[in-house]
Structure formats: C-alpha cells, structure tokens
Amino acid sequence: MSAGQIHSQRLGSALPAAPGRKRPVMVQRAGRTAQRGRVNVLLRYAVLTAVGLVMLYPLLWMVSAAFKPNHEIFTSVGLWPHAPTLDGFARGWQTGTEYSFTTYFANTFAIIIPKVVLTSVSSVLVAYGFARFAIPGKRLWFALLMATVLLPKSVLLIPQYLMFRQFGWLDSFLPLYVPCAFATEGFFVFMVIQFLRGIPPDMEEAAMIDGCNSMQILAYVVAPVVMPAVISVALFQFMWSMNDFLYPLIYLSSVEKYPVALALKMAIDVTEATAWNEVLAMSTIALVPSLLVFFLAQRHFIDGVTAGAVKG
C-alpha cells in the first residue's frame, strides 16, 4: 500500500465530516476563490523576489566593488561604479607576494583535477561492486560506508596528518588527492549505488551471455549508463574542492604551492583594510570556475542533491 493511500485513509477519519454542504454556496465562492488565488500568487512572487534580492545583493555588490576605485566602495551602496576601473583586478592578480594568482590557480587545478578523476573512477568501481555482486560481509561494509558519510571528519584530521608526515608527504599535493583513489567519500559512492539500483541489469546479463567479463561489462555497458551519476559526483567534488580550505591549510606550508583559497586568506591578512577592491576582485575571480560549472550543469546538481534524500 502506498503512503498516499494510507494517509488519505487516516485523513478521512481524522477530519470532521461536512454534512449538508450545499452546492450553490460553493459556486458563489468560486469567484472569490479565484481572486484570492491571484492575491496568493502575487504574495508568493513578492516574497520570492524580496528574498532573492537580499540573497544575491552581496554577490552583486562584490562584483561591482571589484570594478570600483577603492574609496568609492565605502561611500556608495549602489551597484553601478561611477568610475569603473580594472585596477583591482590588475593589482589583485599580481598580489604583494612574489607569486601571482596565475600560480595559485595552477596549483588549485593541479589539486582538483586528480581529485575529481580519482573520486569518479573509485566511486564507480566500488558502487558497481556493491550494486551488482554478492560480497562476503556486504551488509557490514555498506553500513560502514554510510557511517563514513555521517562521521565528522575532524576526528580523523590529526592522525591523518601524522600519517602523511610519516610518508614524507607534507607540503605536497599528495595528502589532498591520494585518499580520493580509495572512495573515501561515502556520499559519492552512495549516489552511484542508488543510481545503479534504479537500472535493471538486463543489458549487463545479455552482455554476460555474449561472453563479456565483468570488467568489459563495466567499461562498455555500465559506464555509459551511469554517466549522469558520475557527472554529478565530479561536479560536487569539483565544488567542494574549490571551497576546501582546512586541508590545504594544514598540509601546505610554502606559498608557491598555495591554492587560491589560501592565497585569498593571505591577501586579507596582508592588505587588511587597505585595498578592498583588489581582494574583492580576486574573490570574484575565485568564484568564476564554480559558477561556470554550475550554470553549465545545473540539472545534475539538483538531481544530485536530492538523490540521497528523497528516494533513499
């Protein structure tokens, strides 16, 4: 029995019966209801627009401040710069240090690209194993996989640091992406498992009868089908890695290896209260990759966010 049926039954008994309600009254009401419907819609639009403006204003303000000369930022709340200038971008990009944002962006991508690739590949392999094979101890492994989703990662931080120090990996990108090869983000594996569970294995069985081994089935039959889920995984990992701050903070010590996140933190420490337009210009640029990716692949984001929550 579906949730709907049960609830409508409950509802039927819970609500008072409406005896003797006469039809003409309903007809009379119809006009007023339609009017109230229009007011309702207008009210909804008003709330949504107001909230939307408040939400997006800080972002717009940041972009406009990046084009303003420094003194203008403090004196006008307005968005349109009176004397637009690219000074903020030019000086901000050069920074006060010996490295420019070219270095910091190169570092960011040198960390993110292996992270995204390793996460996608390992998530698909592990999800394929969970979704399609009989495995000894499967229930336990799956329970542990879900537990890693809820485990606060901060409890692992210090021993991981000590371990990577033992490996001699401090001040390198290795501690940041090597764990991704081992499907350490349970959430991503879960996303792909859920997706695979929704796909009937008919095609794979046909391929097996035709003599494919499981690796070939994965490569030629499963991989093309799970692509939407893999794209969601890759997108989320990209965003999260762009935003990652704590891990680079503890693992990287030389400025030449800093990703954008650390460079921005350094910029506010150095240029404190002096060159707002430079810092805001660099913050704007730092958000561009995430925004681009988001707009190119919006649909996958919404699907990904809701995948685990609603159908699970």
Added chain:
Amino acid sequence: MYENRITGLLYIAPFLLGLVMFTLFPFVSSLLLSFTDYQLQDPVSAAHAIGLENYRQMVGDRTFRHALGVTLLYVFATVPLKLAFALFIAFVLNFKLRAIGLFRTAYYIPSILGGSVAIAVLWRYVFAGDGLINQALGAAGISAVNWLGDPAYALTTIVLLRLWQFGSAMVVFLAGLQTIPTDLYEAATVDGAGKARIFFTITLPLLTPVIFFNFVMQIVQAFQEFNGPYIITGGGPLKSTYLLPLMIYDEAFKYFNVGYASALSWTLFLIVALFTALAFGSQRYWVFYGGERGERT
C-alpha cells in the same frame, strides 16, 4: 546479480583499503593519542600514556567550556533557523509559478559558493565597520553596528552566512514536497480542511523523512564549522566565535598539544554521535516512512 564473490570483493577493494587506512586507523589512533601527552614536534615514539589526564584537564579548562558553549549556541541557532527558512521558501516555491526554475537557481547559488574562502572574505567586508550592511543601515537612519568587533554580534554574522546557504536544504524539501500526491490535498479540500490544517496533517507528516535527513546532515555539518569563524573573525572578539573545531586546530597546529587536541576532537565526535543517535532514536516518534512511524516499507 553475479555470484562470483571474489570478483565483487575486488571491486570494493579500494573502499575497504581506504576505510582501514584513512578512516578506521585514524579514528582509533586519535582515541589512543587522546590518552597521551604527545607533542607535534616529537617523534611518535616519544609519546607517554597519561591515562585520562587530558580529559581531566578539559573539564577544568575554561577555554574549552567557553568553546563548547559557543559551539552549542551556534549549532542550535543555525540548524533550526536554516531548516525552518528552507522549508518556508520551499513551501512558497512549491506552487504552479512561472519562473520557478529561476528562483530555485538564484537560491541555490549561495549554497554552492558559501563554503568558499572568497565568500567568507566577502562576508568580512559586508559586515565591516564601513561595509555594505552598515552603509545600508545608515541610509535607513539606523546607527552602525560593530558586527565583527562586538562579542554580542560576531557569532550572528557567521550564523547569517550559513543561513544564507539555505538553498541545498530547500532543494531537498522542494523535491520532498513534489512527491506528495496532489489527490491528498484535493481530498482534504473537499472534506473542508483549511490551509493550516492541510499543512499540519498532510504536508508536514509526509515531509518528516526529508526533514529528518536535512536535520542530521545539518547537525553534523554545523558542529564542524571552521572556515567561517577562522576567516571572518579569527575566533574573536573575546573568543565569542571560538568554535570547538577552531580550538582543536589551535591546540594541534599552533600549540602542538596533539594529545590534548585529540581528546578535544574525540569529545566533539562523541557530542555529534550523541545528537545523531538521538535523532535516529527519536525517529519512530515523529518520522513517517510510508506506512508506519519510523518503519520503512
């Protein structure tokens, strides 16, 4: 589907290896480290077992008690407000509106960007003495507030940052709302139920699994908040935004007291575990999965 048990094990081998190396081993190590006086600069062999000394020190540590209080205040301000707001907006949005996609996108953008350093930096300027908020207040004739410098307001700025990111919770609520069959609403309307009644007897009960999911995720996340206070306020002023993760970071990587920091991080873990367990345990009283409370069909 396939019977060969070894092949399956090979496919999940990366996960099993990673589980042992990067999760279980560090998880147990940090518990063991919490019973030692280990200092970051020493070789690991130099650590001495000191029993529960770190935990005893923690009980008497005023900084810890303060950080714990700030953390609980932060979590209990952020999570309910964020969920309530996300639910409200999802409810307003769940209507045959034109441009629903546009609004959904606009609201979702902050939650993908909000965790970044760039946004934390922006927040610092938005709430600065002569920043956007105070300029706007000034324009409305309200005197400026020292958001980041006054211990009474600093935590609010961080709560507001995380509230600003209500979009991901909202998207989940919206998807949940859209799975509620419309014939339920029609049936209730025919039976004469008012809007409020429909909300409390149909929408809310059917939404409890999604509320539960969002609640657990937000609690786990909120207890680990680091970027916001570290970048926006640095834990100050007067430690008014000094959340436990900041204290753990300072103890481990600034003062090198790894043993003590490990005790702190295990305490934080136990607190999160307690709240998660409470949430799961209370499920059968308030979460409807299909048929019965707390039971999945």
